[in-house]
Amino acid sequence: MRDLDAVFAALAKSAFQRRFALGVREGKYLREKGVETVVAQARELIGKRLAPQAPLNDGKQTPFRGHPVFIAQHATATCCRSCLAKWHGIAVGKALDDAERQHVVDAIERWLRAQLLPAGAKPADENPQRELPF
Numbered sequence: 095m096r097d098l099d100a101v102f103a104a105l106a107k108s109a110f111q112r113r114f115a116l117g118v119r120e121g122k123y124l125r126e127k128g129v130e131t132v133v134a135q136a137r138e139l140i141g142k143r144l145a146p147q148a149p150l151n152d153g154k155q156t157p158f159r160g161h162p163v164f165i166a167q168h169a170t171a172t173c174c175r176s177c178l179a180k181w182h183g184i185a186v187g188k189a190l191d192d193a194e195r196q197h198v199v200d201a202i203e204r205w206l207r208a209q210l211l212p213a214g215a216k217p218a219d220e221n222p223q224r225e226l227p228f
């Protein structure tokens with residue numbers, strides 16, 4: 095399992111992962127519910143959709159909108175087991191253990207918290223051009 099700082103440094107260089115940003119609805123949801131609640135939901139979603147030995151529809155189990163955790167998963171390469179293997183060094187074909195689940199939840203939380211910072215407070219490499227919200 096790779097260190098989260100190393101993973102985030104690599105993700106910041108990926109044009110694919112960098113293009114993800116919360117939509118208006120997901121951003122509003124995150125601010126209204128608060129990070130702690132959304133992180134608790136992340137833990138549950140990961141347990142059901144990513145942690146099993148052979149997750150259902152693996153590779154397609156994470157929608158691209160509708161919940162801030164889904165967006166965070168694409169942005170942090172925790173959306174499916176192949177991304178988890180490629181970026182985070184977590185092997186496929188076995189259920190995630192407690193440390194691996196925590197690593198995934200930490201990645202999601204770190205990304206979500208960064209989204210709540212004002213744009214100017216973010217390092218340049220974590221502040222890609224946002225898509226217009228319409």
Ligand SMILES: [Zn+2]
Binds near residue numbers: 153171176177
């Ligand atoms: Zn994936």
